[in-house]
Amino acid sequence: MTQSTSTYIHGTSEEEQKRLSLMNDVLLNRESLAEMHLRGDEHIIDFGSGLGQFTRAMARAVPRGRVVGIERDPVQLATARRLADAEGEGSLVEWRQDDALELKSAKADDWGSFDVAHTRFLLEHLPDPVGVVKSMLASLKRGGRIVIADDDHGAMRLWPEPPGFSDLWMSYIRSYDRIGNDPYVGRRLVQLIHEAGGKPVRNRWIFFGGCAGMDAFPVLTANMWGVLRTARETMIGMHLCDAGTFEAVENAYAAWSRRPDAAIWFAMSWAEGVKP
């Protein structure tokens, strides 16, 4: 695997797109946005903007600013545009089809002029995340802020644990290693900013869990299972699990998710730095 390639194991099926939408709307965007403390006039660039809900949330928060979304996948980008149009926000974000590993945008006039470079859930899908963090810093003006958020899959705890879940989760983690990506990239975020030449200034956990009794719990449990379901073929293809085991854990998880004492303990790693 070279730096110029990367594998996004969840794909772009309609089901996966629904999962990302739910996760965005219900679980993470408000807290992610609050952490950014935007003034309202920043020029922001979002790397791996996906379906664009958070990109648009940032754009709404900077009415006197401007937001560019960079996304490699044409299917994701088409859906992002459709969702934006459907909500009357067709011109809120400038969408660019581009690969964060081989940026055409690096030749654009606005390169080196952004106030904030943001990325979320992209670095975990890349074999060389530091290269992208360097590009993010290059997109900024001096003193600009870099904000990166990503998963540390080792942080996941379910209780009472559904039988077989830990083993299946470990298989999922191993599928990252097999394709050269880092399932624990979340714990490296501060180091990545430093290594890329930025100055780290802050890190946080953003809670990404919940428990029975919360309105959002069904969405959360569906999202967590969706993470595994969309990686099922990859895991089976790599002989990290078999179809029978997957199905048994799926049934155990479904029963667990209806328990009155079920809880997911998980958090997203979040770090901020500045361009010296």
Ligand SMILES: C[S@@+](CC[C@H](N)C(=O)[O-])C[C@H]1O[C@@H](n2cnc3c(N)ncnc32)[C@H](O)[C@@H]1O
């Ligand atoms: C899990 S999604 C996250 C989307 C969004 N940042 C969010 O938080 O909702 C990751 C996105 O990164 C995109 N992606 C993966 N590799 C990329 C690359 N090399 N350059 C640009 N986008 C990439 C995928 O197509 C996908 O849409």
